[in-house]
């Protein structure tokens with residue numbers, strides 16, 4: 402399997418190409434910026450390999466890596482967390498639950514209001530960034546698995 406560093410190197414090396422393609426397609430700068438930030442954050446912090454307790458993406462969270470331990474317990478390695486469609490949704494939903502658990506006491510005890518409007522204009526480029534990073538990760542995992550099975554043992 403490729404290491405977390407290899408995944409990150411491949412994903413981040415392709416980012417300028419994705420942004421250039423988006424610019425040539427006429428996407429506006431705020432959309433490209435939202436995509437680039439989302440793609441970079443997803444590559445660094447929302448890797449499918451968060452399904453491993455000890456992984457490079459988990460270590461990038463520093464002391465907050467403990468937040469991902471229940472995720473690693475819930476999802477076996479390369480299972481649902483690596484699903485093409487549902488994988489990113491598991492991590493987005495998981496982060497949403499954590500955010501709610503953090504925000505709810507602030508709302509209940511300090512009266513902090515819930516956000517009235519979500520930034521829906523950037524939703525599509527943010528999801529595109531998360532999903533493209535995810536698809537590259539799973540694709541690289543699949544290519545390496547295929548090659549490992551096909552190539553003779555060294």
Ligand SMILES: [Zn+2]
Pocket residue numbers: 449450479483538542
């Ligand atoms: Zn993986």
